[in-house]
Each structure stands twice: as structure tokens, then as C-alpha cells.
Amino acid sequence: MKQKNFLVTIAIVLATLITGCAEDDFQETTGLCPMVIDTNPDNSTTNVPLNQAITVTFNEEMNPSTINSSSFIVTGSSAVSGTLTYSGATATFTPSVNLTPNTTYVVKITTAAKDLRGNALQEDYIFTFSTGATLQPVVISTSPTSDETGVVLNKVVSATFNMPMNPSTINATTFTLKEGTNTITGVVTYSANTAFFTPNINLTANTVYTATITAGAENMASVGLSSDYVWNFTTGTIIAPRVILTDPFNNETGVSMNKVVTATFDMAMDPLTISNATFTLKQGSTIILGSVTYSGNIASFTSTNPLLENAVYTATITTGAKNSTGVSLSNNHVWTFTTINNSNAPDLGSALPFGAFGGNAGVTNQGINTVINGSIATTAPSTLITGFHDATAIYTETPLNIGNVTGAIFTAPPMPGTATSFAIATQALSDANAAYLSISPASMPGGTDPGAGELGGLTLAPGVYKSASGTFNISNGDLTLDAQGDPNAVWVFQTDSGLTVGIAGPTGAKSVILINDALPKNVFWYVGSTATINGAGGGTMVGTIISNSGVTFSTAGNAAQTVLNGRALSLISSVTMVNTTINVPQ
Numbered sequence: 001m002k003q004k005n006f007l008v009t010i011a012i013v014l015a016t017l018i019t020g021c022a023e024d025d026f027q028e029t030t031g032l033c034p035m036v037i038d039t040n041p042d043n044s045t046t047n048v049p050l051n052q053a054i055t056v057t058f059n060e061e062m063n064p065s066t067i068n069s070s071s072f073i074v075t076g077s078s079a080v081s082g083t084l085t086y087s088g089a090t091a092t093f094t095p096s097v098n099l100t101p102n103t104t105y106v107v108k109i110t111t112a113a114k115d116l117r118g119n120a121l122q123e124d125y126i127f128t129f130s131t132g133a134t135l136q137p138v139v140i141s142t143s144p145t146s147d148e149t150g151v152v153l154n155k156v157v158s159a160t161f162n163m164p165m166n167p168s169t170i171n172a173t174t175f176t177l178k179e180g181t182n183t184i185t186g187v188v189t190y191s192a193n194t195a196f197f198t199p200n201i202n203l204t205a206n207t208v209y210t211a212t213i214t215a216g217a218e219n220m221a222s223v224g225l226s227s228d229y230v231w232n233f234t235t236g237t238i239i240a241p242r243v244i245l246t247d248p249f250n251n252e253t254g255v256s257m258n259k260v261v262t263a264t265f266d267m268a269m270d271p272l273t274i275s276n277a278t279f280t281l282k283q284g285s286t287i288i289l290g291s292v293t294y295s296g297n298i299a300s301f302t303s304t305n306p307l308l309e310n311a312v313y314t315a316t317i318t319t320g321a322k323n324s325t326g327v328s329l330s331n332n333h334v335w336t337f338t339t340i341n342n343s344n345a346p347d348l349g350s351a352l353p354f355g356a357f358g359g360n361a362g363v364t365n366q367g368i369n370t371v372i373n374g375s376i377a378t379t380a381p382s383t384l385i386t387g388f389h390d391a392t393a394i395y396t397e398t399p400l401n402i403g404n405v406t407g408a409i410f411t412a413p414p415m416p417g418t419a420t421s422f423a424i425a426t427q428a429l430s431d432a433n434a435a436y437l438s439i440s441p442a443s444m445p446g447g448t449d450p451g452a453g454e455l456g457g458l459t460l461a462p463g464v465y466k467s468a469s470g471t472f473n474i475s476n477g478d479l480t481l482d483a484q485g486d487p488n489a490v491w492v493f494q495t496d497s498g499l500t501v502g503i504a505g506p507t508g509a510k511s512v513i514l515i516n517d518a519l520p521k522n523v524f525w526y527v528g529s530t531a532t533i534n535g536a537g538g539g540t541m542v543g544t545i546i547s548n549s550g551v552t553f554s555t556a557g558n559a560a561q562t563v564l565n566g567r568a569l570s571l572i573s574s575v576t577m578v579n580t581t582i583n584v585p586q
Helices: 002-018 419-438
Strands: 020-022 028-030 036-040 045-048 054-058 072-075 082-087 090-095 104-109 125-131 139-143 148-151 157-161 175-179 186-191 194-199 208-213 229-235 243-247 252-255 261-265 279-283 290-295 298-303 312-317 333-339 354-358 363-373 375-381 401-405 409-412 463-466 472-474 479-482 491-495 499-501 512-515 523-527 531-533 540-547 551-553 562-570 575-578 580-583
Touching: 054 104, 072 090, 157 208, 175 194, 243 333, 261 312, 279 298, 354 363, 354 419, 354 575, 354 580, 363 375, 375 419, 409 419, 419 540, 499 540, 512 540, 531 540, 531 562, 551 562, 562 575, 575 580
Parallel strands: 045 125, 148 229, 252 333, 354 375, 354 562, 363 401, 363 575, 363 580, 375 409, 463 491, 472 499, 479 512, 491 523, 499 531, 523 540, 531 551, 540 562, 551 575, 562 580
Antiparallel strands: 020 028, 036 054, 054 090, 072 104, 082 090, 104 125, 139 157, 157 194, 175 208, 186 194, 208 229, 243 261, 261 298, 279 312, 290 298, 312 333
């Protein structure tokens, strides 16, 4: 370019010194003649973009009226129409339509172009250039993909191109979304070769949608798609989130006055919807002030002030709480609890809602009539829960081994076990172990053994009972527990080795009977090894059994229903059951 400008300057000087510039009407003006000193594209340029504007720069200011279709002519395979503008010393020709690919164009500036003194170009100025091949934009990927199913209802639909596009051509006209003939309203944006369509409201479940990128979407050279790009996708079924665990547990008593109230969901929630508006705590009609936080599928309510002693509180998660796809709870989740009332019952903590806990070895069911009215858990992988299902998943059930868990199942991965459910199970095991130690002979010494290890046929008042031989049996009859009118009365039974309830034979089942306001939630069994509950099937056991090495209910082949009004918590080994009903105390 420097060489070109130098030559132009020499030409101008020579023209000034030796040339006279002819003018119309037989006049002649000597001096500087108008000349073309620069063009864009340069002469003989190839691969010129199809939306190229053609410019010609003169060595001096020209008479704008002489810059017209007679003096500025562009020809390809035929004459090219366009718009001419002139500013300063530069004339610009903008074609009416894109140039044709792979075509040589000739630009002629004729002697009809004159400067302000009337001096004309001394001869026509001609230069050429050639266009390149068409670079057609195409859509190379979409989200959702074509014919994808189960698409979330708050989906942002996107299309990615193979090259940069002209953002002004990516809009609600060129990017549309329809459900049948109904146009979905939304906002269209463009960034990094990708166009995005964000619907104004959530999509409808189980519905087919059609997305379209029209040929009006153009690249930076004003080349559009060769044809409309159309794809379909189908939304999924609405899966409403659920509260699967609360702490305190529903109807729990003896809750500490500095308790942080929590609710665990079965899926990720939108944190913006977990707030004081959707998570509330009341004592009667009085609203409790506090702060709400959300982390790892768990919402937490921390009261600003300590709770009142021996008071009933109601916690609520409203339908305003939504999951990460914008779906709300189907109903408000409401639960109550009562703060500490001076009962000396041990604190089970987060183990409270579990009807069965299989340590790190799992929980097994054999039979088609097993029901756990509560939750079950293990810190083992989900594959070690066999013969059960909850509302969201099935754990190795067969036609002969069906167990209904009305609460939820918590395990380590793999799916349906998750990191969140594993963390819940781990904490529950820790709390169960703490409760086990709190009712041990070391923590509660002085227990008596009125039946020399045999509890059958006895009627016992509240208190601590310890087997001198290391085992407790209920085989000579039923055990009766008499609260003597005190609903807070507590029984703790301690055995360093085993607990056996019932004897062999079809009439061998034994039961624990509660009278005079005795409650299952206040009965506890400390078992140093294993507990076997009515191996012949049948009978009703009562209380929270915390064993070190496993709990077994009934045996395979027994059809008689074995009942536990309590919990079977094993710290190490598995819990196994056959046609068993466990009712977690309220």
C-alpha cells in the first residue's frame, strides 16, 4: 500500500506540472486532475465476500452530482444494481442483493466523474475482483436433540451453527417454538455461534414441541440457511418433589429447644424457592422468627430464639417450594413435634424415623406382605437392600419378595442410592450408635433381672432391666409392661449377648403387651449381639431394638405376620424379615 500511495503521489505531481484538464463548454482548467487512488476491493482481489460494499477513493473531493450510475458502473454476468453514496473523497456502491458466488466483477469509473472545478477523469478507471464460493451456515447441533423425550419443563431450547451468525437475524421471527399450531412466546438470544429460545413460562408435560430456525438466519456475509431447520422433542411427565425426611420426625417428642428444623427432599430444589415464605414454623398461631437455608437437598430452619419447653410446634413446607425444573410440591408438607418434656427416654436423633437399619450390611425381605410404616436405611450400597420398594424406586424385588416402605429408603450409591441418601444414612447410624451407648450398662447401671433372663409371663413397671446371664428370652408367655398411668414411663432392657422372642412351633409366637398408658416409643432394647424375633412367625414385639450384630424376624416360608411396634436398628449386620410389619412409633 505504501508503494501504491507513493506512485499515486508521483502521478499527481506529474499531472499538476504537465497536464491540463479539459472541461465542458469549451473551457479548460489547468492544474490537478481528479484520479482514483484507492479501491476496495483492490484490483484482482479474489474470494471477496458476497455482501461486499465497493468503494472508490479519489485524490480530491468530487462533485457529488457526477457520482452516479453513469459514472460508477458495476458489471458481473450482467449489470449490478445498487445504491451509491458519496462522502469526502470516497464513493460507495452497495449492491441491492448479495453478489453471486464464483463470479468476476468489473468496476468502471468513467470520465463523467468530475471534481468541484469541473475537471473530469482523463480516462475511464477500471478494476476487477472475484467472489468466492458460498459458505452456507448450517445447524450442527440442538438441545434438546431431535426426537428427544423426557425433556424438562423449564428447558431453554438452543441451536448451534457451524459459523458466526449475524445476531440481528437471530430473533423471534427466525427462531420459533410451537406446540401444534400454537406459537410459544419467549425470548431469543445469541452468543458464541448458539441461538437460545427461553420460553416465557414452563412447557407442558407430555407434549410434542416443534422448533424451527428459518432460512432468514444469516451469517456475517448475509448468507442464510439453505432451508428451514426443523426438529421436534417431547416433554416428560411432571415429577413433583417430595419431602422424604424431616428432623424432628413427625410427632417426635423431647425435641431440644435449640433444634434446627430440617426437611429433606427427594430431588434437587430451586434454592430461590426455599425461603421464609415456603418454610415456616409456628407454635399455635404464633409465627416463629428464624432463618431458612438450603444445601444438598436439605432445607433448614434455624429459630432466632430458643424454642419453648414442652410446647407443640408445626412446621410447613408449602407448594411454593419448587424443584430445579420449576415443579412445585403437590401439597403442603406439614409435621409437628413437641419440645423436651423431661422424659428420660434416650435421644435417637436422626435415627428416629427408621423402622429398620441394616448397619453396613443391608436390609432383606422374604415374603409378599412386608410393610414398613416408616423408612429403612443402610450405609451399604443400594444393592444390599433386597425385596423392597418405596415411592420412587424398586430395590431387587421379585414376585415372591415384596416389601412396601411407606417412608423412604436411604443407601450408598449406586443409584437409586445417592451421595445425599448415603449422608443421611451415615448420620442416622452415628445417632443410633450414640443411643446404643446411652442405654448401655455403662451409661445406665443398676439394672435388675427379675426372671433370671426369662421375661415371659412377667409384668414389669418402668425401669432398667439387665440380664445377669447375658441373654434375655421371652418364651414362657407374653411380657406385660405397666406404665401405671405415666405416658412418659421408660423401660430399658440390657443384654450383653442375645435377645430371643418366641419359641419353635406354630403356636410359639410371643408378644409384648402395653398397659396403663405405656407407649412403644418409650421401650428400648440394648442387645450386645443378635436379636431373633418370633422365628416361627406371628406375635407382636414392642420397642426400639438396637443390636450390635443384626435383627431377624420370622423365618422363610412363614405366612403368619410378625409385627414390631418400634424399630430394628442394627449397628453392623443386616436386618432380615419375612412377612413382617414394622410400625415406627409416633
